[in-house]
Amino acid sequence: MAITLREVAIDNFNDVVRLQPAPGQESFIAPNVLSIAQSKVAPNFVPLAIHNHGTVVGFLMFGQDIETRRWHIVRLMIGEQYQRRGYAREALKQLIAQLAQHPECEEVYISYMPDNVAAERLYESLGFRKTGEFDDAGEVVMRLELPKLGI
Ligand SMILES: CC(C)(COP(=O)(O)OP(=O)(O)OC[C@H]1O[C@@H](n2cnc3c(N)ncnc32)[C@H](O)[C@@H]1OP(=O)(O)O)[C@@H](O)C(=O)NCCC(=O)NCCS
Numbered sequence: 572m573a574i575t576l577r578e579v580a581i582d583n584f585n586d587v588v589r590l591q592p593a594p595g596q597e598s599f600i601a602p603n604v605l606s607i608a609q610s611k612v613a614p615n616f617v618p619l620a621i622h623n624h625g626t627v628v629g630f631l632m633f634g635q636d637i638e639t640r641r642w643h644i645v646r647l648m649i650g651e652q653y654q655r656r657g658y659a660r661e662a663l664k665q666l667i668a669q670l671a672q673h674p675e676c677e678e679v680y681i682s683y684m685p686d687n688v689a690a691e692r693l694y695e696s697l698g699f700r701k702t703g704e705f706d707d708a709g710e711v712v713m714r715l716e717l718p719k720l721g722i
Pocket of ligand 1: 592593596599600646647648649650653654655656657658659660661682683684687688689690692693696
């Protein structure tokens with residue numbers, strides 16, 4: 572496995588928008604093309620392609636909510652044909668490591684539909700814990716405190 576997170580650009584855009592979740596997962600995630608469009612009107616959200624070697628295998632988006640100042644991972648998906656190989660866990664680990672280096676980011680939030688067992692297990696395994704909140708879409712909200720190095 573050689574997972575890297577890369578800017579969505581002209582060279583990987585088509586591959587990112589072609590990725591589809593597995594049948595039955597459609598209600599868990601917005602289409603990638605919609606998320607990329609949202610990032611154009613809400614530039615505080617950063618869309619990233621998940622590559623394994625040269626192949627685009629998934630997509631994520633993160634950013635800081637302008638009103639609450641909370642950092643959120645707002646999208647995460649791995650294409651149906653690439654799931655269950657550890658790619659999502661590795662991509663999240665890399666994103667969390669990046670966020671931990673950001674001086675203003677001390678914690679990160681993520682959420683999932685209550686029946687999304689895969690997401691719940693994945694997030695718990697990385698240390699996210701339920702806050703007891705549900706967001707406007709009825710998703711279960713989780714939070715991860717980021718380790719801070721230094722003074
Ligand atoms: C959730 C999702 C991103 C996981 O991606 P993935 O690359 O297949 O996940 P990984 O291979 O890294 O698995 C990590 C852990 O997630 C859990 N998991 C992943 N797929 C699972 C499934 N189908 N059923 C149960 N648990 C699952 C397991 O705990 C797994 O750990 P294990 O392999 O040690 O048991 C993927 O299923 C997906 O894209 N789903 C559709 C979109 C979605 O639901 N996104 C999340 C929105 S909140």
